[in-house]
Amino acid sequence: MTILIDTLQAMLETLRDVLPIAVILIGFQLLVLRRTIPNFRRLLAGFAYVLVGLTLFLVGLREALFPLGETMAEQLTAIGLSGGATGSWLDYGWVYAFAAAIGFATTVAEPALIAVSLKAQDVSGGAISARGLRIAVAVGVAVGVTLGAVRIVTGTPLPYYIIAGYIVVVLQTLRCNKEIIPLAFDSGGVTTSTVTVPIVTALGLGLASAIPGRSPLLDGFGLIAFASLFPIMSVMGYAVVVERMRRPGRPGAEEEEP
Amino acid sequence: MVAPADNIIRPRDIFARVRAVLRVCTGSFRDLVPIVVVVAFFQIVVLQQPFPNLDRVVIGLVFVVVGLSLFVQGLQIGLFPLGESMAHAFARKGSLIALLAFAFCLGFGTTIAEPALIAVAAKAGEVAGAAGFIGDTEPARSDYALQLRLTVAVSVGAALVLGVFRILKGWPVHYLIIGGYILVIVMTGFAPPEIVGIAYDSGGVTTSTITVPLVAALGVGLATVIRGRTPLLDGFGLIAFASLTPIIFVLAFGMVI
Numbered sequence: 001m002t003i004l005i006d007t008l009q010a011m012l013e014t015l016r017d018v019l020p021i022a023v024i025l026i027g028f029q030l031l032v033l034r035r036t037i038p039n040f041r042r043l044l045a046g047f048a049y050v051l052v053g054l055t056l057f058l059v060g061l062r063e064a065l066f067p068l069g070e071t072m073a074e075q076l077t078a079i080g081l082s083g084g085a086t087g088s089w090l091d092y093g094w095v096y097a098f099a100a101a102i103g104f105a106t107t108v109a110e111p112a113l114i115a116v117s118l119k120a121q122d123v124s125g126g127a128i129s130a131r132g133l134r135i136a137v138a139v140g141v142a143v144g145v146t147l148g149a150v151r152i153v154t155g156t157p158l159p160y161y162i163i164a165g166y167i168v169v170v171l172q173t174l175r176c177n178k179e180i181i182p183l184a185f186d187s188g189g190v191t192t193s194t195v196t197v198p199i200v201t202a203l204g205l206g207l208a209s210a211i212p213g214r215s216p217l218l219d220g221f222g223l224i225a226f227a228s229l230f231p232i233m234s235v236m237g238y239a240v241v242v243e244r245m246r247r248p249g250r251p252g253a254e255e256e257e258p
Numbered sequence: 259m260v261a262p263a264d265n266i267i268r269p270r271d272i273f274a275r276v277r278a279v280l281r282v283c284t285g286s287f288r289d290l291v292p293i294v295v296v297v298a299f300f301q302i303v304v305l306q307q308p309f310p311n312l313d314r315v316v317i318g319l320v321f322v323v324v325g326l327s328l329f330v331q332g333l334q335i336g337l338f339p340l341g342e343s344m345a346h347a348f349a350r351k352g353s354l355i356a357l358l359a360f361a362f363c364l365g366f367g368t369t370i371a372e373p374a375l376i377a378v379a380a381k382a383g384e385v386a387g388a389a390g391f392i393g394d395t396e397p398a399r400s401d402y403a404l405q406l407r408l409t410v411a412v413s414v415g416a417a418l419v420l421g422v423f424r425i426l427k428g429w430p431v432h433y434l435i436i437g438g439y440i441l442v443i444v445m446t447g448f449a450p451p452e453i454v455g456i457a458y459d460s461g462g463v464t465t466s467t468i469t470v471p472l473v474a475a476l477g478v479g480l481a482t483v484i485r486g487r488t489p490l491l492d493g494f495g496l497i498a499f500a501s502l503t504p505i506i507f508v509l510a511f512g513m514v515i
Contacts, residue, residue: 003317013373017468020367024360025344032356033347039339046336053328054467056321064318068297068310075305094304101300105292109322111329114289115471116497118333123478123489158455159446166439173432179490182431185498186474189465195293197374225458228501 003063010058014051022047054194057111061195069102070202077210092153092207096146099203103145103227106196107138113190120183128183132238137187140234141227145200148226152207155214158222165229172236180239188232200227279327286326290319333471341475342482349483354426361422364476365500366415368469375410375460379403382456389452391515406511410460413507417499418473424495425480428487431495438502445509453512460508461501473497 029037037043076095107113117130117137151161173181204223208214301307309315348357369375383392383399383406392398424434446454465473473496481493 014468016371016373017368017466020371021364021468021472024363024367025340028344028356028360028363029347032353032360033351035347037340038343043336043340046332046334046339048336049328049332050336050468051332053325053330053332056325057329058325060318060321060323060325062318064315064322065293065297068301068315072297072300072305076300094300098296098300098304101296102293105296108292109289109326111326112465112467112470114326114330115333115337115467116474116494118330119338119471119474119478120490120494123493157451158458162458163443163446166443170436170439173436178430178432179488182491182494182498185431185435186494186496189461189497189501190470193374193465193470194467219455222455222458225455225461228461 003059006062007055007059010062011051011055014054014058017054018047018051054111058194061198065195066198066202069199070206072098073199073203073206074210077206092149095153095203095207096149099149100142100146102199102203103196104138104142106199107141107191107231108134110191110193110195112193113137113187116183116186116190124179128180128242132242133183133187133235136234136238137191137231140187140231141191141196143234144226144228144230145203145223147230148223149203149207151222151226152204152214152219153211155219158225162225162229165226165233169229169232169236172233176236177239177243180236184232184235184239187235188228191227191231196227197224200224279331282327282330283323286323286330289326290322294319329467337468337471338475341472342479345476345479346483349480357422358419361418362415364415364469364473365418366411368466369414370407370411372466374466375407376403378456378460379406379410382406382453385452385456386515389450391450391452402515405515406456406460406508409507409511410504413503414500416507417503418496420503421477421496421499422480424499425477425487425492426484428492431498435495435498435502438506442502442505442509445506445513449509449512453509457505457508457512460504465497465500470497473500 029035076098077092113134114130117128117133120128120133121130147161151158176184200223204219208219298309301309344360348360351357380399380403383403386392386402387394387399392402420434424431449457474494477496478489478493481487481489481491484492487493
């Protein structure tokens with residue numbers, strides 16, 4: 001019974017996401033473009049798929065993963081406190097391991113990232129593989145969330161990390177293949193949505209409230225920022241790796257594909 | 259009766275459809291394996307606790323797999339073609355104002371009601387109240403939260419306008435983004451420290467799962483239609499702008515208030 005109520009609630013939330021988009025699309029279609037939409041019924045079916053799919057996805061996450069992920073984040077931070085308690089940032093080894101593993105795993109399942117990587121594979125004619133791109137982004141999120149956890153434990157100021165990260169990104173941007181740059185920057189924005197945000201936020205708030213001297217309000221923020229910054233680096237790094245791997249063949253390998 | 263021939267469903271079609279769905283389902287299942295492994299490992303090996311409500315977890319996972327599969331199918335037949343056909347329609351119409359107005363509405367409209375943003379804004383209201391920027395009362399906090407939400411929504415609208423304009427002009431994305439970063443770094447030095455964490459996070463919460471595919475398809479569609487633009491180089495980047503401008507706008511908001 002509760003699962004039914006949860007489903008309805010998730011459906012309403014997804015509808016609330018879709019509604020403004022639908023209003024804007026229909027408004028512009030009727031008032032500005034004044035053209036019939038081709039394949040209208042097919043599009044409508046697609047929208048229904050997205051709506052039902054996201055709803056089920058959200059319900060499933062809430063039933064299965066979020067409660068578990070959140071209690072795990074709390075319990076792991078508690079372990080860090082009880083063991084040793086030397087006050088060193090190294091006490092939290094399992095927390096960092098969890099941060100890295102859950103950052104990677106949730107990003108691989110992130111629907112918005114699946115969408116962008118499919119589009120990128122499509123547009124690049126297969127030169128960028130959807131799976132490779134997603135793994136590159138997930139590695140970036142893993143590194144980012146881990147560093148974010150270290151930052152909360154050590155209490156070092158957030159801007160230092162972010163500014164250092166920006167400098168690395170700028171240097172990479174100047175050196176790397178121009179074609180990957182827009183995609184790399186986009187990856188930073190899409191990593192943090194449905195799956196990653198709730199668990200990562202729980203981790204940040206759990207850590208900030210468990211460690212003495214940290215305030216959940218001031219130190220709990222910032223993990224998301226890390227999770228959006230590091231994928232930019234890892235995607236540009238991925239592009240370099242792909243290029244190296246293709247270089248042994250003759251240049252212009254794209255033309256060889258059927 | 260419109261085109262009756264299209265409406266006849268042949269057994270072969272159903273079979274192909276089922277096979278396609280199954281294929282997508284195995285893909286979705288593979289996407290979820292890492293989460294299951296991570297959660298199981300930490301629960302059993304590190305925390306050494308049994309799984310609570312195993313039946314609920316299994317049912318939940320089935321929901322997630324089916325949901326993700328439907329979503330991916332819906333992308334291919336719904337959101338992607340829609341974004342592209344909008345791009346084509348605007349290009350045919352040839353009105354810059356209409357296209358930019360559409361971009362702004364899409365950014366503003368999808369952000370203002372975003373649940374993640376509402377949550378962050380409410381938290382920010384508490385932080386600001388505690389830090390003494392505003393009176394520490396409920397109306398002052400909710401006023402602050404609403405102003406913050408409006409700021410972020412306007413910033414995403416502005417981001418899509420700028421991003422679409424960039425595609426039309428063919429400007430390289432990295433100069434704009436690096437310029438934005440420099441602005442963020444400079445502003446971080448002047449903004450009150452309490453707003454900085456919120457500002458950085460607000461860049462991440464603005465792009466919802468339904469908006470992203472639509473915006474990506476719109477960008478790629480525009481870059482495909484306009485002569486002299488390449489989809490990979492010019493089509494992507496809209497989401498990047500939508501994650502950067504909220505940081506700048508929220509930092510500015512923190513400096514003004």
